[in-house]
Amino acid sequence: MSCIARAETARISPAAASRLLLAIIAAASLAACAQSPVGRQKADLAGTSRQAAVERPHRVAALHPRPISRARVPEAPGEAKQASHGLASFYSDTETASGEKFDRNELTAAHPSLPFGTKLRVTDVSSGRFVTVRVNDRGPFVRGRVVDISPSAAEALGMVDKGITNVRLDVVQ
Numbered sequence: 001m002s003c004i005a006r007a008e009t010a011r012i013s014p015a016a017a018s019r020l021l022l023a024i025i026a027a028a029s030l031a032a033c034a035q036s037p038v039g040r041q042k043a044d045l046a047g048t049s050r051q052a053a054v055e056r057p058h059r060v061a062a063l064h065p066r067p068i069s070r071a072r073v074p075e076a077p078g079e080a081k082q083a084s085h086g087l088a089s090f091y092s093d094t095e096t097a098s099g100e101k102f103d104r105n106e107l108t109a110a111h112p113s114l115p116f117g118t119k120l121r122v123t124d125v126s127s128g129r130f131v132t133v134r135v136n137d138r139g140p141f142v143r144g145r146v147v148d149i150s151p152s153a154a155e156a157l158g159m160v161d162k163g164i165t166n167v168r169l170d171v172v173q
Contacts, residue, residue: 086146088167090154096137110139110148119173124157125166131156
């Protein structure tokens with residue numbers, strides 16, 4: 001047999017070449033998946049305790065379509081810094097995000113990002129009346145609103161009949 005005849009018989013058909021190429025790609029894909037760190041990440045996550053997941057900070061800001069203006073904590077004691085402007089509403093609930101039972105007679109508020117226990121001075125911009133409330137809940141979850149206050153705080157501001165009012169928030173403590 002001549003050299004040319006041997007070369008022609010050793011040639012692979014196009015269908016066989018495409019099957020061989022497909023098999024090589026499949027084998028390479030499987031090998032890449034076997035070496036992927038995803039399996040190790042799942043194994044690492046399985047070892048974490050539930051307590052570690054609970055200790056992460058509460059993030060409500062992801063629910064809002066636009067960024068929330070963050071309040072700044074005063075640098076000197078007794079010095080109030082302006083936190084934000086916006087609409088305030090009042091609410092009633094049975095339980096708060098901090099775990100406290102809701103009491104409509106206390107001067108409390110719901111704020112999306114301030115730490116629980118923060119004291120806020122809520123000032124009605126139109127009348128100048130103000131009330132100091134303690135943050136013990138998360139909210140409001142309505143666009144444009146910066147704070148939800150308890151019914152007793154709403155009475156102190158004189159906004160019960162209006163439902164919502166334009167306010168200025170100042171962090172007091």
